[in-house]
Amino acid sequence: MTQTSPTDKTQGVIDVEALKKEIREQILSELKEQKPEQKPERPKRKLSEKQLAALAAGRQKNPRLLAKKAREEAEAKAKKLKQRKSKWFIFIRIKCIDKYLYLLRSVVKTLTSK
Numbered sequence: 001m002t003q004t005s006p007t008d009k010t011q012g013v014i015d016v017e018a019l020k021k022e023i024r025e026q027i028l029s030e031l032k033e034q035k036p037e038q039k040p041e042r043p044k045r046k047l048s049e050k051q052l053a054a055l056a057a058g059r060q061k062n063p064r065l066l067a068k069k070a071r072e073e074a075e076a077k078a079k080k081l082k083q084r085k086s087k088w089f090i091f092i093r094i095k096c097i098d099k100y101l102y103l104l105r106s107v108v109k110t111l112t113s114k
Helices: 016-038 049-056 063-113
Strands: none
Touching: none
8 A cells, every 4th residue: 555645636535544644743743842832930839937947957847747657657556466465365265265175074074984
């Protein structure tokens, strides 16, 4: 298949796909040329005196975020400890039940053997 112009008059038929492709390429090339020009420079935000003092002291900008992280860590530790305690509680209960069953079996054996 040979490449033809989208508006080739000799054939009498307009190649729609080639026309779409050509228009798409033109639009993309125009957009690429406009991109660097369209980016306006954002003005920098001015910091308050407290924020400047905090930065100068080497502290974080957002103490609320630090408090939130500390709270989440404490909650995670508490949850982990609670799970651990519940596992030990279940383990101890099972051991107690096993001992109780062992004692019952021994009592039943002694009673039935006489």
